[in-house]
Amino acid sequence: MAPSIAELSSSSSTPVKEVPVSTTSELAEEQPSKTSTISTWQAIASRRQQEIFSSIPSEWILPADLLKSKRPLDLVKTCGLLNEREVKIVYSTAVDLLEKMRTREYTAVEVTTAFCKASAVAHQATNCLAWTMYPSALSHAAKLDAHMTQTGSPIGPLHGLPISVKEHIYLIDTPSTSGFVGWADNFCTSLSQEGMCINVLRSSGAVFHVKTTNPQGLMALETRSNLYSTTTNPLNTFLSPGGSSGGESALVAMHGSILGIGTDIGGSIRSPALSCGIYGLKPSVARLPHSGLSGAHDGMESVIGVVGPIATCLADVELFCKTLLDAQPWRGEVGLLPIPWGCREGVAAEKEENRKLKIGIIYTDGVHTPHPPITRVLHTTESTLKEAGHEIIPFPTHLHAPLISTVDAMYLLDGGAEYLSHLSLTSEPPTSLLQWLLEKKTTKHRTVSEQWKLHKERNRIQDAYAKLMLETGVDCIIAPGGVTVANAHEEAKYWGYTSVFNGLDLPVACLPAGEVEEGDVWDGNEGGKTDMEALWGPGKEGAQKYEGGSVGLQIVGRRLEEEKLLKMVRIIEKDLGLSGSS
Template sequence: MAAPGNSAPWQALVKEKQERQKATIPPKWLIELPDTRTLDVTSIPETCGLLSARELEITRSNVEVLLPRLASGSWSAVEVTTAFYKRAIIAHQLTNCLTEIFVDKALARAAALDEHLKTTGKVVGPLHGLPVSLKDQINIEGIEASMGYVSWLGKYATKNSVLVDVLLELGAVPFVKTNIPQTLMWPETFNHIFGRTSNPHNRSLTSGGSSGGEGALIALRGSPLGVGSDIGGSVRIPSAFCGVYGLRPSYNRIPYGGCVNSMEGQDSVLSVLGPISNSVVGLKAFTQSVIEAQPWLKDPLALRKRWSPEEYDLIEHNNGKNLCFAILWNDRLTVPHPPIIRGLETTKKALIAAGHTVIDWVPHKHGEIYETLRAVWAAGAAEDYAVTTSPTGEPVISTMSPDPDVAGTEASFRPGKAGISAYQLWQTQKRKRELREEYLAHWQQTAGTTGTGRPVDAIISPAAAYAAPPHGKNKNADYTMIWNLLDYTTMVIPISKVDPTFDVKKPAHEFLSDRDQINYDLYDPVVFANAPISIQVVGRTLEEEAVLALGKIVDDAVKALSTKATGKM
């Protein structure tokens, strides 16, 4: 193709890439598409006729079912990869969730795994034969990682990212890459090359971002396990909006080396890689397997912290018995919409029914934490974006709205152009450290109110002030951003869906801030109908094992309550 930076207009480069992507889709996997007025497309993969009964059984299965069947050989890696590939292509046609499609490469990998199992009787690793989808920024040798930048088209990775090398050692089958917003720094998913990814539960709503392609793909069961990245909520927002499970680990627990990224060199609040799946077990399988592969031997920034069975058994949390959870009902700046409050209330009821204690979480300086994080990002972000887009002259996207008349008339999610001095950045980073110290002390002090003698075991928080909003309306990532600055391990768990019958709009309250009123005015239960309702389980720094275990306790409690319920949750 024409190299970026030549005289070809950026639009021509986009057209050429779109044609190349289209050519990678096997024609026999194309389906008859539903009318654009069909908003909920989650049933289409089951009814379109492309998947056989066996393929439907395979793709309905979660990681905990797939791995033992792959290990025993009752399902081959080739047939599992083919089934998920076909379903991924269906998902792509419905939501536009993929960027890179490499069927032959993935099937060759799966065939080699099948041959290994046949000849040795042993699996390659704990993820043997499992198809894994990857956010576009994660490098696979020989495949582009444009990350939504026209200027990066034609740049083929010369080697794998560290995580891909680890996944290959574990026996996984990387098989697709997924859509992102230009720059990654946006909680929705749209770029000039691949376009917009929509929410499969309601295509008039956003899938979230920046790992929005992963969220939509996994919600449609086009992948059993995916990997996204998260610097302000980019794993958790798509997980919450698309009704799947996601984990945001602490800095450097999962190797990040070899990925492309925005704002490289900004090392104060780090982006992290984290799994997205249709079960808590899927998150655990990824996290435990990757950590047990000792990634610190391949990535110098990866923490040398081994997987701890004792921490997963919750030895610091009374072995998982008689726990105390604290609910963050609001951050004193924005009151969540009625469906989100219902999700928190459901979780509280479920945990109490399971024998645990639930108290209220008192937020501590959340507004200052948000602004400190934004200041870190804004220090050089505008220049970073301008430098990256300059070779082709592509415009930096300033709005996610699909309405062309809105562009330039609404507040942008982008940082301003004015940077700050190195000294000023140091002061911001110093304040970040102080806020982390304060929040740790604030958490520790809860030991006097839990009744267990321990501080709160975990916080239950909204993942956002709303369920998935209409395209262009996701402008408040505060409820996820806070845990990035504090570096708390956090998991998203789906709870229910928006039902206009239950989730009616409430009378206006005394607004906490301007953003609170904006959020209140945004809510219309009919507009948000069928959007997933999710919550976050928040642990402390480097508590991956404990958060996975605590998240399973929460998930099991909510499912048990749902089973007992006679009506809708």
């Protein structure tokens, strides 16, 4: 039997409630386990999924008929579990909530309770949670309220703010499995394992209430694993929420978290944010803290991942970055550059609103043409920004294809041997997308000299791209976020639109700018020439298949100029007449 809400504040131990195990199609054929004395991989996965479900209080379990919609985006608001005040809380921005907690209009406990409830709803609709920390979250929130009562002031800039954490980020007393069944018992047992990001956010007053799903091995723009099963998109559950931070995007889009921590090495913040119609930021390497992560190829520096925020508005993205960098994390994480937040804004606040930009725009990378709704939104964006007085020029993409190939080759320099080793711990099979990655032509063991050649080519293209931005004089670049809007499950077999900017180490912000429309069809002879283009289908097939999908844009800035980038995104957002930057 699941615990009641009253029991949450006193115990984190919960019995297991029997629920059906959600398994993906590739799990049907059972394989013998190399750890059969402990359990089969199926039993381990079943136990973990049951643990998550049974940690949800019984009064938060929704009737089955409420979970039938293929678009559960507003379920938190309509299901009746949250009262009117709680709905108002979870639909607030982080900036507004912090002010209301500072003035004691809200307590940390009631804010945390509201987001715990909302996260439970989101999980039942999309399978987005990897672990819950409801008892410890409510206990910590109560301590924050006591501090406020005793001192009259908040403990820090994020006092009482619930924040969700991607599963593979170390957080005390929670698992960090990277989606491997064999790592199911890899719990963070010491605060020393936690990274600088978690340390700063906690000391700033954040309340960690849940961890969110990521795919098997992390390297996928989808969120599916044998351990956690499949996470779905709240805009259309037949679509993926992106990956590898797809649990975060599904949760944040449904207002089960106000601010999520994601990671990105090939698009893993941007793909989820773009897929779910919300905001995200991939910073440059060494700008934001990146320690305290579990994962395969730890120590690989050919392509370096980053930590960044996923949120429902631009102001909350800025809040995340400012909070981390105001703490001067480079004093404790030596790989970071000592660049305080705000020193690279480049635009005076009083001049920001009316500044006119020179923007490069990309319609295709020359490998795959994006699907019709993306092209339509790009055309609308270009014409609207021109009318607002901005200069828009086509940005050359001749460097994209060679860099995409180089980055692909640098991901699995051991030919995937480490992934296979982790899978063998329980004899779990690879998911279809991990199998695709392992079988790619670029996935092979590289000698040291071969790695050097790849690094040399990457560096050459980075310099050439920087020169190109300088020569064209662009302030930023607007680019598609992918070939598709949100992918249907198991479709995400091209990363080029996002991974190219990991290879370039440029900061990228996500801006939701539209959605799929019924009239979105290929224009004349366009489209269908490649396997990824053909996913849209002829006539109205694509609009029906991707119904409800969000169309987002990548806004690309210059390296290590995240503040300047976000200011330009705010200008673009305003001139496009989009909401969300409050």
